[in-house]
Amino acid sequence: MKAYVFETRGGALLGEVKPSDVTWSENANQSETVTPTFDLNSKTEGGRDWRNLGAAWKHSIALEVNGRLLGGPIMPHDFDDDKGTLRVVARGGRILFTRRSVLPPEALTQPLTLPNGELDTSLDSTWSGYDLGTIAKKIGVQACLWPGASDLPIIWPEDRAGTHTRTYPAIDRKNVDAAWTDLSKAENGPDIRLGLEWDGDNRFRWRFQTGTQEQPRLQGRDVFTWELRQGSAVKVQTNPALMGSLAWGQGGRSNDTALVRSLYDPVLIDHGYPLLELDSDVSSNTSEPTTVDSANAETLRTAAKPWEFWSFKVRADRSPYPFEYGPGSLIEVVVTKDTKVSGGYIPPGTYKRRIAGLSGGFDEWVTITCGENYDA
Known part of the structure; x- marks a missing residue:
C-alpha cells in the first residue's frame, strides 16, 4: 500500500508520503473516502510541512491498494499533539462537484433574473437526444468551463445518442453531484464513477465513466x-423501509401547476402484506408526466422485498x-x-x-x- 499527495488542479505529483495507519471505503455512485494517519514524531513525516502540503481542496491524496487507486481532495485535519499524529480525510474527485451548480459560465457575470424580476431562462441548461450517462457528462463538462475548474485533470468519454431530455432551470442552481445522483436513480439509470488513475509517472487524473442505456451498471463481464x-x-x-405497493411522485413547481402521478403493484398485497405507500425521488420542478411515471416505476422495482x-x-x-x-x-x-x-x-x-x-x-x-x- 502506497500513498501520495498531488495537486487537485492539474494532477501533478507532489510526493509519496508514509502513513502510519489508514482506512478507506468506496461505494457505488459516491465519492470514496481515504483516511491516512501520519506520525509527526517520525523522521519521514515529522520533517514535512503538513500545514501547506495538507492544504484542503488545493491538494489531494491518492492511495494505491494492490493496484487500485482511490482518493481526491484533502478535507479536514485532526491533529493530536499528545499522540504526535495528524489524521487527514480525503474524498474522491466527485466531492468537487458537491460544491458546484448546474449553470453555464455566463452566470458568473450575468444575473439569474431580469431587471423586472422575471427569470432569465437563457441561462437554463437543457440537453436532449442523449442517453442519461452522456447527459451526466454534459453537466460535468459545463461545470468545468468555469474558472478554477478548467484545469481539473478529467478524461471525458465520447457522447452517446439516446432518447432522453433534461432541463435544469438556472434559478434552481441544481447541485451537480445531486443531478448525477438523480440520473442514477432514474428508471434504468446509469452508474456514474469518477475513478482516479495515473497519467504517466508523475501525474494523476480522473476518468469519468457511466453505464450505458443497454448496460447501466458499471461492471465487467467477469463474475x-x-x-x-x-x-x-x-x-x-x-432494511424494509423501502418496501411498498403504491408509489407517489409529485412535480409541477416549475410551471406553477400540480403534477401528481401514482403507480400500484399488488405483489405484496397478494402475499399478505399491508398496504405501504412510498414517495418517489423526483424533483418538485419536474413537469413531464413520463418522468414522474419513470421515477415511480424505479421506486417499485426493488420494493417487493x-x-x-x-x-x-x-x-x-x-x-x-x-x-x-x-x-x-x-x-x-x-x-x-x-x-x-x-x-x-x-x-x-x-x-x-x-x-x-x-x-x-x-x-x-x-x-x-x-x-x-x-x-x-
Whole structure:
C-alpha cells in the first residue's frame, strides 16, 4: 500500500508520503473516502510541512491498494499533539462537484433574473437526444468551463445518442453531484464513477465513466466467486423501509401547476402484506408526466422485498485482487454444508450479488459489502 499527495488542479505529483495507519471505503455512485494517519514524531513525516502540503481542496491524496487507486481532495485535519499524529480525510474527485451548480459560465457575470424580476431562462441548461450517462457528462463538462475548474485533470468519454431530455432551470442552481445522483436513480439509470488513475509517472487524473442505456451498471463481464469460511466476518443487514405497493411522485413547481402521478403493484398485497405507500425521488420542478411515471416505476422495482446487504472479508493480496473488482461488479457468494452460517441464517447455496461498496485498512483484508443483483 502506497500513498501520495498531488495537486487537485492539474494532477501533478507532489510526493509519496508514509502513513502510519489508514482506512478507506468506496461505494457505488459516491465519492470514496481515504483516511491516512501520519506520525509527526517520525523522521519521514515529522520533517514535512503538513500545514501547506495538507492544504484542503488545493491538494489531494491518492492511495494505491494492490493496484487500485482511490482518493481526491484533502478535507479536514485532526491533529493530536499528545499522540504526535495528524489524521487527514480525503474524498474522491466527485466531492468537487458537491460544491458546484448546474449553470453555464455566463452566470458568473450575468444575473439569474431580469431587471423586472422575471427569470432569465437563457441561462437554463437543457440537453436532449442523449442517453442519461452522456447527459451526466454534459453537466460535468459545463461545470468545468468555469474558472478554477478548467484545469481539473478529467478524461471525458465520447457522447452517446439516446432518447432522453433534461432541463435544469438556472434559478434552481441544481447541485451537480445531486443531478448525477438523480440520473442514477432514474428508471434504468446509469452508474456514474469518477475513478482516479495515473497519467504517466508523475501525474494523476480522473476518468469519468457511466453505464450505458443497454448496460447501466458499471461492471465487467467477469463474475468473481468467494466461498464464505470461518473468519470471513459475515454480516447481514436488512432494511424494509423501502418496501411498498403504491408509489407517489409529485412535480409541477416549475410551471406553477400540480403534477401528481401514482403507480400500484399488488405483489405484496397478494402475499399478505399491508398496504405501504412510498414517495418517489423526483424533483418538485419536474413537469413531464413520463418522468414522474419513470421515477415511480424505479421506486417499485426493488420494493417487493427488504433491501438486504451482506458483508464479508477477503484477502487483498490474493486473486482476485482489488484492482480486478469494485462497486458494481457481479459476484457469487458460496455457502457450503461444511462451512455453515450460524443458525443456518444463510442456507447452503450459491448467491449472485452485486458489490455495493469496499473498505479496508492497513492490513491485507478488504471488506466487501454487496446487495442483491436486481438487474441481472
